[in-house]
Amino acid sequence: MTTPQPITPVSRVSAPELARQLASRSVTVVDVREPVEFAAGHIEGSLNIPLGRLAEAELPAGALVLVCHSGNRSAQGLAILQDQGHPHAVADLEGGVVAWEEAGLPLRRLRSAPLPLIRQVQIAAGSLVLLGLILSQAVSPAWILLCWFVAAGLVFAGISGYCGMARLLAAMPWNQVSP
Numbered sequence: 001m002t003t004p005q006p007i008t009p010v011s012r013v014s015a016p017e018l019a020r021q022l023a024s025r026s027v028t029v030v031d032v033r034e035p036v037e038f039a040a041g042h043i044e045g046s047l048n049i050p051l052g053r054l055a056e057a058e059l060p061a062g063a064l065v066l067v068c069h070s071g072n073r074s075a076q077g078l079a080i081l082q083d084q085g086h087p088h089a090v091a092d093l094e095g096g097v098v099a100w101e102e103a104g105l106p107l108r109r110l111r112s113a114p115l116p117l118i119r120q121v122q123i124a125a126g127s128l129v130l131l132g133l134i135l136s137q138a139v140s141p142a143w144i145l146l147c148w149f150v151a152a153g154l155v156f157a158g159i160s161g162y163c164g165m166a167r168l169l170a171a172m173p174w175n176q177v178s179p
Contacts (some may be wrong), residue, residue: 012094015103019067027063032077036175040116041107055080063089071096121171125150
């Protein structure tokens with residue numbers, strides 16, 4: 001068995017390496033996803049500080065590993081902390097929670113967790129497109145603009161990584177969870 005490697009000031013960490021770091025209690029995991037995503041499955045013992053609140057959050061002293069679903073938001077969080085001159089070593093979990101699960105490592109899931117946010121976005125977007133198509137046939141052809149609007153929003157979300165519908169759904173009462 002190898003000894004856990006210390007985290008360099010800014011680095012990427014694999015899931016097995018993070019598991020070793022956690023076993024040695026040499027890092028704190030900060031999950032930068034929204035609370036609803038965190039409730040659906042997170043690394044045991046991790047703190048939930050959404051990316052939008054990371055810049056002003058009081059972070060624990062010592063080495064940190066930022067985690068998100070796939071690694072995109074945690075990389076953004078890494079840049080935020082780097083720009084602020086964070087005094088401790090900070091790393092990013094390469095591949096996020098997806099890589100953690102693929103490595104066969106366990107996630108803690110809260111029983112009160114609502115549907116995953118991506119599924120809620122799919123349901124909402126599909127429903128709006130279907131509604132737009134029905135109304136464009138039954139009421140006025142102008143309703144087809146609703147389909148165009150949803151499609152443009154999805155393309156924008158895919159290109160930019162910002163999904164306004166996901167942010168809106170995350171703020172809904174059914175998605176307010178307390179870990």
